[in-house]
Amino acid sequence: MNYQFDWHLVLSGQYGQWILDGVKVTLQISAVSIVFTLLLGTIIAVMRMSKFKPFEWFSFAFVEFFRNTPLLIQIFFWYFGSYSILPDGVNEWLYDHDFEFAAGVISLTVYTAAFVAEEIRAGINSIPKNQLEASRATGLSFLQAYRYVILPQAFRIIIPPLISQSLNLIKNSSLVMTIGVMDLTYMARQIESYTFHGFESFTVATLIYLCISLVVSFAINMYNKHFLLQIKY
Amino acid sequence: MQWDVVWNNFDYFLWGAFPNGPLGGLAVSIILAVLGIFGAFWIGLAAGLMRLSRNILVKSISVVYIEVIRGVPLLMLIFWFYFLAPVLLGKPLPEFHCALVAFIVFTGAYIGEIVKAGVIALPRGQMEAARGTGLSHVQAMRYIILPQALRNMIPSFVNQFVSLTKDTSLAYIIGVNELTRTATQVNNRTLSAPTEIFITIAVLYFIVCYVLTHFSRKMEAHLAKYQARDR
Numbered sequence: 491m492n493y494q495f496d497w498h499l500v501l502s503g504q505y506g507q508w509i510l511d512g513v514k515v516t517l518q519i520s521a522v523s524i525v526f527t528l529l530l531g532t533i534i535a536v537m538r539m540s541k542f543k544p545f546e547w548f549s550f551a552f553v554e555f556f557r558n559t560p561l562l563i564q565i566f567f568w569y570f571g572s573y574s575i576l577p578d579g580v581n582e583w584l585y586d587h588d589f590e591f592a593a594g595v596i597s598l599t600v601y602t603a604a605f606v607a608e609e610i611r612a613g614i615n616s617i618p619k620n621q622l623e624a625s626r627a628t629g630l631s632f633l634q635a636y637r638y639v640i641l642p643q644a645f646r647i648i649i650p651p652l653i654s655q656s657l658n659l660i661k662n663s664s665l666v667m668t669i670g671v672m673d674l675t676y677m678a679r680q681i682e683s684y685t686f687h688g689f690e691s692f693t694v695a696t697l698i699y700l701c702i703s704l705v706v707s708f709a710i711n712m713y714n715k716h717f718l719l720q721i722k723y
Numbered sequence: 724m725q726w727d728v729v730w731n732n733f734d735y736f737l738w739g740a741f742p743n744g745p746l747g748g749l750a751v752s753i754i755l756a757v758l759g760i761f762g763a764f765w766i767g768l769a770a771g772l773m774r775l776s777r778n779i780l781v782k783s784i785s786v787v788y789i790e791v792i793r794g795v796p797l798l799m800l801i802f803w804f805y806f807l808a809p810v811l812l813g814k815p816l817p818e819f820h821c822a823l824v825a826f827i828v829f830t831g832a833y834i835g836e837i838v839k840a841g842v843i844a845l846p847r848g849q850m851e852a853a854r855g856t857g858l859s860h861v862q863a864m865r866y867i868i869l870p871q872a873l874r875n876m877i878p879s880f881v882n883q884f885v886s887l888t889k890d891t892s893l894a895y896i897i898g899v900n901e902l903t904r905t906a907t908q909v910n911n912r913t914l915s916a917p918t919e920i921f922i923t924i925a926v927l928y929f930i931v932c933y934v935l936t937h938f939s940r941k942m943e944a945h946l947a948k949y950q951a952r953d954r
Contacts, residue, residue: 558885558932559925560892562903567925570910571918574724664796668896675798688806696799703794 500690505681509694512677519591519671520660523598527659528652530599531606536636538611549607556604562665564601569593569669594666602659609655613648614640646717650710657706661699674698728916729923732909736927739900747900749927755823755901756888762827763887764880767834772864774839785835792832797890801825805897822894830887837879841872875946881939885932892928902927 499505538549556564572593573581584592617640625635645652667676678695682688729736739747746754773785792800804825808816816824845868853863895903906924910917 554933554936555925555929558889558936559928560889560903562892562895563906563921563925563928566903566907566910567918567921571921574918661794661796664798665893667798675796675802678799679802682802682806688802689810692799692802692806696795696803699796699799700791700794704790707794 495690496685496687497690499685499687500681500694505685505691508677508681509674509691509698512672512674512695513698515671516660516663516673516675519594519598519666519673520656520663523595523602523659523663524656526595526599527602527606527655530603531610532641534603534607535610535614538607539614540632553604553607556601557608561597561601561662562668565593565597565665565669568597568600572596590666590669590671593669594663594671598659598663598666601662602655605658606652606655609648609651610644613644613651616647617643650714653706653710653713657703660702660706664699724919725916726919728909728913729919732905733923735909736902736905736924739905745900748905749902749931751819751899751901752888752891752903752928753931755819755826755891755894755899756884758823759826759830759887759891760880760884762823763830763834763883766827766831768838770831770835771838771842774835775842789832789835792829793836797825797829798893798896800829801893801897804828818894818897818899821897822891822899826887826890826894829890830883833883834880837876837883838872841876841879842868844875845872877946878939878943881935881942885935885939888932888935889928 500509534549534552537545538553540546569590576584621643622635622640625639626632630638663673664675667673667679670676672680674695678691681691685691736748738750739745741747741750770785770788773781774789776782776785801822804816804821805818808821849867849871850863853867854860858866891901892903894901895907898904902924906920910920913920
């Protein structure tokens, strides 16, 4: 094994800056996608539980389809294949802005929302049914009952699974390098091809992902310890 | 919409250039997934049992393995094996092998966690009774605990197989000629029907995965009737 390790090369100067830029993009695309995922996931979950059949069917099909196809294919679909599906105005706007980033956000959001919707549904199901009946009986509409009574309680239970889905999203965001979003994985790959020091660059990137994961799972454990035990039905 | 591009290349999506060339497409994806889950099962079983060991060293090795692998994106792991194999072995490993090793190591960590949870879910009395009849710890595991625990874990294994099937698409990045790669090849060659091509590929993956998911739900309901659980 005649491989010369050169950690200094990867950790400082231009390449160090690339790693930092990559971390920034990874965190940006993850944060934006997580926000949209929560919105879309909640909508899909509530649709799934509504009594209006077409809503229920739509969200069932949505969840099953996007959960059972690979994220990479979805990324390629939104990146290469969405122009013939989206309206022209939307396409033009996307091309004028950062199209790679947008395609990445759309695919991560839709993919993760399918999982998040199921977590939220499970959370809502764990709230006793008579809560909804009682709040409807006090004169709240269906939406109001969800908004003020059911969801605030359900979200307390589903915060840990939601955080762990967010963590999955952060890890999955490494796939957007395939369409040219310059995230952490992209930068590690880039440094490898410029310097042939793949070992060092991938070690640094791996450690950064690992730190993010450990911090997040530590947070989940703390939350479980302090809050979740108090919830009893 | 130009679906003829899809129909003309449909057999290429399914098995690549076979029999005139190497096997590719969906066939390779499925082979990767099957070999991957088979390897990951044994790694996962070992990791899960080590995780439950009383020996602090054995336990820590397993905890570190499971936590590190679960905290890292699969793509990173694939790159690791792809760029590390030449450094460690002195010669490059075929892409298929790199991907397979990465899948086994990655899925093994998740299966390790499933095995641990499955063994813990059995009533404590099972182990105590087995030891009480004079079996050693290893014998009790081998003949009493594992047969029950593994049976209860079958649905989780199927789910892991489904997510591995989806994950095989990442082998595309290092150049394994599986379904995703055949799709991008056809897309680059024709340049006229990306929407149709990727919808078709998504549907192919969906059929494989949904059938399995459905099967695992059925089995979960069936097994639940016979489960010994600590309640």
